[in-house]
Amino acid sequence: AQSVTQPDIHITVSEGASLELRCNYSYGATPYLFWYVQSPGQGLQLLLKYFSGDTLVQGIKGFEAEFKRSQSSFNLRKPSVHWSDAAEYFCAVGARQAGTALIFGKGTTLSVSS
């Protein structure tokens, strides 16, 4: 079955500390992977995507993610977290073909402590 697992429901990180949010997927075909962020009252904003090529991808707001095929993972990282990064983060997987469904994980809520 096709699915995305985000094992951590809620993570708290100190401001300035590093962050890693985990994402594991199960997908029958070549996966195309996404991370989205949702701030309260806002829509889902695309942070980064991986289609092919270099397995370390850079996104907006200083985020990066690494695709590891052998581990079926696509973990999101940031070296130094800012208070404004507090939000909910969603990992998603889909086919490359436009017009097809994205499958989302349940999300990880990030809190940032000062």
Added chain:
Amino acid sequence: EPEVTQTPSHQVTQMGQEVILRCVPISNHLYFYWYRQILGQKVEFLVSFYNNEISEKSEIFDDQFSVERPDGSNFTLKIRSTKLEDSAMYFCASGTGEGGNEQFFGPGTRLTVL
């Protein structure tokens, strides 16, 4: 920066009533999508739309649901006879289709069925 917009932001309706959720996709996008998120659950795909017809739909998208692009700018989701379990956040998304399945999401409409 262009963005997907959705109206209303919150809709309250009585069970059995029809509702129409409205979306204005980004202007040069050709692929349109609806997703929903029941409180505390995953974001789930409902339907995708391209070239004035449905490309793909999920099991959730039964005969109670329909989509339409009534003019060159709007994309609507109609629920004919709402049920309590239709209460959710409904997200519209759009994409160009160029180079892959990247989808840009709107802020969502919170539907409450009483």
